[in-house]
Amino acid sequence: MVRGKTQMKRIENASSRQVTFSKRRSGLLKKAFELSVLCDAEVALIIFSHSGRLYEFSSSSLMSNTIERYQKNAKTLANLRITEEVYMQKLKDEAADSYKKLDHLEDAKRKLLGENIDSCSINELVHVEEQLEKSLSKIRARKNALFQEQIHQLKQQEAKHMKVNTDLKEKCEMLAMSSVPISQPLSPDMEVETGLFIGPPKTKVAHV
Incomplete structure:
Protein backbone atom coordinates (compact mmCIF):
# COMPACT_ATOMS: atom_id res chain seq x y z
CA MET A 1 0.00 0.00 0.00
CA VAL A 2 1.34 3.39 -1.00
CA ARG A 3 2.07 5.65 1.95
CA GLY A 4 0.39 9.02 1.73
CA LYS A 5 2.37 12.24 1.77
CA THR A 6 2.37 13.93 5.15
CA GLN A 7 1.13 17.48 5.07
CA MET A 8 3.66 19.92 6.50
CA LYS A 9 1.76 21.51 9.35
CA ARG A 10 1.54 21.13 13.10
CA ILE A 11 -0.04 17.89 14.22
CA GLU A 12 -2.95 18.82 16.42
CA ASN A 13 -3.38 15.48 18.18
CA ALA A 14 -0.92 15.37 21.09
CA SER A 15 -0.53 11.58 21.04
CA SER A 16 0.14 11.48 17.29
CA ARG A 17 2.50 14.45 17.60
CA GLN A 18 4.54 12.65 20.30
CA VAL A 19 4.78 9.45 18.24
CA THR A 20 5.89 11.34 15.14
CA PHE A 21 8.47 13.28 17.16
CA SER A 22 9.90 10.12 18.66
CA LYS A 23 10.21 8.36 15.27
CA ARG A 24 11.66 11.33 13.40
CA ARG A 25 14.03 12.21 16.22
CA SER A 26 15.49 8.72 16.16
CA GLY A 27 15.82 8.81 12.37
CA LEU A 28 17.49 12.24 12.46
CA LEU A 29 20.02 11.13 15.10
CA LYS A 30 20.78 8.01 13.06
CA LYS A 31 21.34 10.06 9.90
CA ALA A 32 23.66 12.41 11.78
CA PHE A 33 25.72 9.47 13.00
CA GLU A 34 25.89 7.92 9.53
CA LEU A 35 26.97 11.23 8.01
CA SER A 36 29.81 11.61 10.52
CA VAL A 37 31.07 8.06 9.92
CA LEU A 38 30.68 7.84 6.13
CA CYS A 39 32.02 11.32 5.33
CA ASP A 40 34.41 11.81 8.27
CA ALA A 41 32.53 15.00 9.14
CA GLU A 42 32.20 16.71 12.48
CA VAL A 43 28.49 16.68 13.21
CA ALA A 44 26.60 18.12 16.15
CA LEU A 45 22.86 17.87 16.56
CA ILE A 46 20.75 19.52 19.28
CA ILE A 47 17.01 18.88 19.65
CA PHE A 48 14.61 20.33 22.22
CA SER A 49 11.21 18.68 22.48
CA HIS A 50 7.96 20.59 22.94
CA SER A 51 8.21 19.92 26.67
CA GLY A 52 11.79 21.25 26.79
CA ARG A 53 13.64 17.95 26.97
CA LEU A 54 17.12 17.97 25.38
CA TYR A 55 18.36 15.41 22.86
CA GLU A 56 21.82 15.78 21.32
CA PHE A 57 24.45 14.02 19.24
CA SER A 58 28.07 15.00 18.69
CA SER A 59 30.65 13.15 16.63
CA SER A 60 33.45 14.72 18.66
CA SER A 61 34.24 13.89 22.27
CA CYS A 120 20.34 77.61 -20.08
CA SER A 121 20.63 80.71 -17.95
CA ILE A 122 22.81 83.69 -18.82
CA ASN A 123 25.54 82.52 -16.45
CA GLU A 124 25.56 79.05 -18.04
CA LEU A 125 25.78 80.56 -21.52
CA VAL A 126 28.65 82.81 -20.44
CA HIS A 127 30.44 79.77 -19.03
CA VAL A 128 29.95 77.84 -22.29
CA GLU A 129 31.22 80.85 -24.26
CA GLU A 130 34.35 81.04 -22.08
CA GLN A 131 35.01 77.36 -22.61
CA LEU A 132 34.68 77.79 -26.37
CA GLU A 133 37.09 80.75 -26.32
CA LYS A 134 39.65 78.70 -24.39
CA SER A 135 39.27 75.82 -26.84
CA LEU A 136 39.69 78.15 -29.82
CA SER A 137 42.82 79.69 -28.27
CA LYS A 138 44.35 76.26 -27.81
CA ILE A 139 43.42 75.28 -31.37
CA ARG A 140 44.92 78.45 -32.83
CA ALA A 141 48.11 78.02 -30.80
CA ARG A 142 48.48 74.46 -32.00
CA LYS A 143 47.81 75.49 -35.61
CA ASN A 144 50.44 78.27 -35.43
CA ALA A 145 52.95 75.84 -33.97
CA LEU A 146 52.34 73.44 -36.86
CA PHE A 147 52.74 76.30 -39.37
CA GLN A 148 56.05 77.35 -37.77
CA GLU A 149 57.26 73.77 -37.88
CA GLN A 150 56.35 73.48 -41.58
CA ILE A 151 58.08 76.81 -42.36
CA HIS A 152 61.22 75.63 -40.58
CA GLN A 153 61.21 72.39 -42.57
CA LEU A 154 60.72 74.28 -45.85
CA LYS A 155 63.64 76.60 -45.03
CA GLN A 156 65.85 73.61 -44.33
CA GLN A 157 64.84 72.06 -47.67
CA GLU A 158 65.49 75.40 -49.44
CA ALA A 159 69.00 75.65 -47.95
CA LYS A 160 69.69 72.08 -48.96
CA HIS A 161 68.57 72.71 -52.55
CA MET A 162 70.60 75.93 -52.77
CA LYS A 163 73.73 74.05 -51.68
CA VAL A 164 73.09 71.39 -54.30
CA ASN A 165 72.63 74.10 -56.98
CA THR A 166 75.87 75.83 -55.93
CA ASP A 167 77.80 72.56 -56.13
CA LEU A 168 76.38 71.83 -59.57
CA LYS A 169 77.22 75.33 -60.80
CA GLU A 170 80.84 74.97 -59.65
CA LYS A 171 81.13 71.60 -61.39
CA CYS A 172 79.71 73.04 -64.62
CA GLU A 173 82.24 75.92 -64.56
CA MET A 174 85.12 73.52 -64.00
CA LEU A 175 83.99 71.34 -66.91
CA ALA A 176 83.70 74.39 -69.21
CA MET A 177 87.23 75.54 -68.40
CA SER A 178 88.73 72.10 -68.98
CA SER A 179 87.14 71.80 -72.48
CA VAL A 180 88.80 75.06 -73.96
CA PRO A 181 91.97 74.21 -76.18
CA ILE A 182 95.22 75.93 -75.17
CA SER A 183 97.27 77.35 -78.20
CA GLN A 184 101.08 76.83 -78.14
CA PRO A 185 103.34 79.90 -78.91
CA LEU A 186 105.56 79.73 -82.04
CA SER A 187 109.32 79.37 -81.59
CA PRO A 188 111.37 82.31 -82.99
CA ASP A 189 113.81 79.93 -84.78
CA MET A 190 111.10 78.46 -86.92
CA GLU A 191 110.73 79.83 -90.48
CA VAL A 192 107.34 80.10 -91.93
CA GLU A 193 107.10 80.11 -95.75
CA THR A 194 104.50 82.58 -96.79
CA GLY A 195 105.02 82.69 -100.58
CA LEU A 196 102.33 81.70 -103.04
CA PHE A 197 103.05 79.31 -105.91
CA ILE A 198 101.02 78.53 -108.98
CA GLY A 199 101.23 75.10 -110.39
CA PRO A 200 102.83 72.01 -109.09
CA PRO A 201 105.70 72.49 -106.73
CA LYS A 202 109.18 72.51 -108.20
CA THR A 203 111.32 69.47 -107.75
CA LYS A 204 114.99 69.69 -107.23
CA VAL A 205 117.19 67.73 -109.69
CA ALA A 206 119.97 65.93 -108.12
CA HIS A 207 123.38 66.56 -109.78
CA VAL A 208 125.55 63.55 -110.57
Whole structure:
Protein backbone atom coordinates (compact mmCIF):
# COMPACT_ATOMS: atom_id res chain seq x y z
CA MET A 1 0.00 0.00 0.00
CA VAL A 2 1.34 3.39 -1.00
CA ARG A 3 2.07 5.65 1.95
CA GLY A 4 0.39 9.02 1.73
CA LYS A 5 2.37 12.24 1.77
CA THR A 6 2.37 13.93 5.15
CA GLN A 7 1.13 17.48 5.07
CA MET A 8 3.66 19.92 6.50
CA LYS A 9 1.76 21.51 9.35
CA ARG A 10 1.54 21.13 13.10
CA ILE A 11 -0.04 17.89 14.22
CA GLU A 12 -2.95 18.82 16.42
CA ASN A 13 -3.38 15.48 18.18
CA ALA A 14 -0.92 15.37 21.09
CA SER A 15 -0.53 11.58 21.04
CA SER A 16 0.14 11.48 17.29
CA ARG A 17 2.50 14.45 17.60
CA GLN A 18 4.54 12.65 20.30
CA VAL A 19 4.78 9.45 18.24
CA THR A 20 5.89 11.34 15.14
CA PHE A 21 8.47 13.28 17.16
CA SER A 22 9.90 10.12 18.66
CA LYS A 23 10.21 8.36 15.27
CA ARG A 24 11.66 11.33 13.40
CA ARG A 25 14.03 12.21 16.22
CA SER A 26 15.49 8.72 16.16
CA GLY A 27 15.82 8.81 12.37
CA LEU A 28 17.49 12.24 12.46
CA LEU A 29 20.02 11.13 15.10
CA LYS A 30 20.78 8.01 13.06
CA LYS A 31 21.34 10.06 9.90
CA ALA A 32 23.66 12.41 11.78
CA PHE A 33 25.72 9.47 13.00
CA GLU A 34 25.89 7.92 9.53
CA LEU A 35 26.97 11.23 8.01
CA SER A 36 29.81 11.61 10.52
CA VAL A 37 31.07 8.06 9.92
CA LEU A 38 30.68 7.84 6.13
CA CYS A 39 32.02 11.32 5.33
CA ASP A 40 34.41 11.81 8.27
CA ALA A 41 32.53 15.00 9.14
CA GLU A 42 32.20 16.71 12.48
CA VAL A 43 28.49 16.68 13.21
CA ALA A 44 26.60 18.12 16.15
CA LEU A 45 22.86 17.87 16.56
CA ILE A 46 20.75 19.52 19.28
CA ILE A 47 17.01 18.88 19.65
CA PHE A 48 14.61 20.33 22.22
CA SER A 49 11.21 18.68 22.48
CA HIS A 50 7.96 20.59 22.94
CA SER A 51 8.21 19.92 26.67
CA GLY A 52 11.79 21.25 26.79
CA ARG A 53 13.64 17.95 26.97
CA LEU A 54 17.12 17.97 25.38
CA TYR A 55 18.36 15.41 22.86
CA GLU A 56 21.82 15.78 21.32
CA PHE A 57 24.45 14.02 19.24
CA SER A 58 28.07 15.00 18.69
CA SER A 59 30.65 13.15 16.63
CA SER A 60 33.45 14.72 18.66
CA SER A 61 34.24 13.89 22.27
CA LEU A 62 32.59 17.07 23.56
CA MET A 63 29.63 18.99 22.21
CA SER A 64 31.20 22.21 23.57
CA ASN A 65 34.19 21.83 21.22
CA THR A 66 31.91 21.71 18.20
CA ILE A 67 29.86 24.64 19.48
CA GLU A 68 33.01 26.70 20.07
CA ARG A 69 34.23 25.88 16.57
CA TYR A 70 30.85 26.88 15.16
CA GLN A 71 30.89 30.21 17.01
CA LYS A 72 34.36 31.07 15.67
CA ASN A 73 33.37 30.24 12.10
CA ALA A 74 30.05 32.02 12.47
CA LYS A 75 31.87 35.16 13.64
CA THR A 76 34.28 34.94 10.72
CA LEU A 77 31.42 34.44 8.28
CA ALA A 78 29.57 37.39 9.78
CA ASN A 79 32.65 39.61 9.37
CA LEU A 80 33.03 38.43 5.79
CA ARG A 81 29.40 39.22 5.08
CA ILE A 82 29.82 42.70 6.56
CA THR A 83 32.99 43.25 4.52
CA GLU A 84 31.27 42.08 1.35
CA GLU A 85 28.26 44.29 2.01
CA VAL A 86 30.50 47.32 2.63
CA TYR A 87 32.51 46.56 -0.51
CA MET A 88 29.38 46.11 -2.62
CA GLN A 89 27.91 49.35 -1.28
CA LYS A 90 31.17 51.13 -2.12
CA LEU A 91 31.04 49.78 -5.66
CA LYS A 92 27.42 50.88 -6.01
CA ASP A 93 28.30 54.38 -4.77
CA GLU A 94 31.24 54.62 -7.17
CA ALA A 95 29.09 53.41 -10.06
CA ALA A 96 26.38 55.97 -9.25
CA ASP A 97 29.00 58.73 -9.01
CA SER A 98 30.48 57.68 -12.36
CA TYR A 99 27.03 57.77 -13.98
CA LYS A 100 26.47 61.28 -12.62
CA LYS A 101 29.82 62.48 -13.96
CA LEU A 102 29.10 60.87 -17.32
CA ASP A 103 25.71 62.57 -17.54
CA HIS A 104 27.31 65.90 -16.61
CA LEU A 105 29.97 65.48 -19.33
CA GLU A 106 27.38 64.51 -21.92
CA ASP A 107 25.30 67.56 -21.03
CA ALA A 108 28.35 69.84 -21.24
CA LYS A 109 29.27 68.31 -24.60
CA ARG A 110 25.79 68.94 -26.00
CA LYS A 111 25.92 72.57 -24.80
CA LEU A 112 29.32 73.09 -26.45
CA LEU A 113 27.80 71.80 -29.68
CA GLY A 114 24.97 74.29 -29.33
CA GLU A 115 22.33 71.71 -28.36
CA ASN A 116 19.83 72.02 -25.49
CA ILE A 117 20.80 75.62 -24.72
CA ASP A 118 17.27 76.99 -24.70
CA SER A 119 16.90 76.20 -21.01
CA CYS A 120 20.34 77.61 -20.08
CA SER A 121 20.63 80.71 -17.95
CA ILE A 122 22.81 83.69 -18.82
CA ASN A 123 25.54 82.52 -16.45
CA GLU A 124 25.56 79.05 -18.04
CA LEU A 125 25.78 80.56 -21.52
CA VAL A 126 28.65 82.81 -20.44
CA HIS A 127 30.44 79.77 -19.03
CA VAL A 128 29.95 77.84 -22.29
CA GLU A 129 31.22 80.85 -24.26
CA GLU A 130 34.35 81.04 -22.08
CA GLN A 131 35.01 77.36 -22.61
CA LEU A 132 34.68 77.79 -26.37
CA GLU A 133 37.09 80.75 -26.32
CA LYS A 134 39.65 78.70 -24.39
CA SER A 135 39.27 75.82 -26.84
CA LEU A 136 39.69 78.15 -29.82
CA SER A 137 42.82 79.69 -28.27
CA LYS A 138 44.35 76.26 -27.81
CA ILE A 139 43.42 75.28 -31.37
CA ARG A 140 44.92 78.45 -32.83
CA ALA A 141 48.11 78.02 -30.80
CA ARG A 142 48.48 74.46 -32.00
CA LYS A 143 47.81 75.49 -35.61
CA ASN A 144 50.44 78.27 -35.43
CA ALA A 145 52.95 75.84 -33.97
CA LEU A 146 52.34 73.44 -36.86
CA PHE A 147 52.74 76.30 -39.37
CA GLN A 148 56.05 77.35 -37.77
CA GLU A 149 57.26 73.77 -37.88
CA GLN A 150 56.35 73.48 -41.58
CA ILE A 151 58.08 76.81 -42.36
CA HIS A 152 61.22 75.63 -40.58
CA GLN A 153 61.21 72.39 -42.57
CA LEU A 154 60.72 74.28 -45.85
CA LYS A 155 63.64 76.60 -45.03
CA GLN A 156 65.85 73.61 -44.33
CA GLN A 157 64.84 72.06 -47.67
CA GLU A 158 65.49 75.40 -49.44
CA ALA A 159 69.00 75.65 -47.95
CA LYS A 160 69.69 72.08 -48.96
CA HIS A 161 68.57 72.71 -52.55
CA MET A 162 70.60 75.93 -52.77
CA LYS A 163 73.73 74.05 -51.68
CA VAL A 164 73.09 71.39 -54.30
CA ASN A 165 72.63 74.10 -56.98
CA THR A 166 75.87 75.83 -55.93
CA ASP A 167 77.80 72.56 -56.13
CA LEU A 168 76.38 71.83 -59.57
CA LYS A 169 77.22 75.33 -60.80
CA GLU A 170 80.84 74.97 -59.65
CA LYS A 171 81.13 71.60 -61.39
CA CYS A 172 79.71 73.04 -64.62
CA GLU A 173 82.24 75.92 -64.56
CA MET A 174 85.12 73.52 -64.00
CA LEU A 175 83.99 71.34 -66.91
CA ALA A 176 83.70 74.39 -69.21
CA MET A 177 87.23 75.54 -68.40
CA SER A 178 88.73 72.10 -68.98
CA SER A 179 87.14 71.80 -72.48
CA VAL A 180 88.80 75.06 -73.96
CA PRO A 181 91.97 74.21 -76.18
CA ILE A 182 95.22 75.93 -75.17
CA SER A 183 97.27 77.35 -78.20
CA GLN A 184 101.08 76.83 -78.14
CA PRO A 185 103.34 79.90 -78.91
CA LEU A 186 105.56 79.73 -82.04
CA SER A 187 109.32 79.37 -81.59
CA PRO A 188 111.37 82.31 -82.99
CA ASP A 189 113.81 79.93 -84.78
CA MET A 190 111.10 78.46 -86.92
CA GLU A 191 110.73 79.83 -90.48
CA VAL A 192 107.34 80.10 -91.93
CA GLU A 193 107.10 80.11 -95.75
CA THR A 194 104.50 82.58 -96.79
CA GLY A 195 105.02 82.69 -100.58
CA LEU A 196 102.33 81.70 -103.04
CA PHE A 197 103.05 79.31 -105.91
CA ILE A 198 101.02 78.53 -108.98
CA GLY A 199 101.23 75.10 -110.39
CA PRO A 200 102.83 72.01 -109.09
CA PRO A 201 105.70 72.49 -106.73
CA LYS A 202 109.18 72.51 -108.20
CA THR A 203 111.32 69.47 -107.75
CA LYS A 204 114.99 69.69 -107.23
CA VAL A 205 117.19 67.73 -109.69
CA ALA A 206 119.97 65.93 -108.12
CA HIS A 207 123.38 66.56 -109.78
CA VAL A 208 125.55 63.55 -110.57
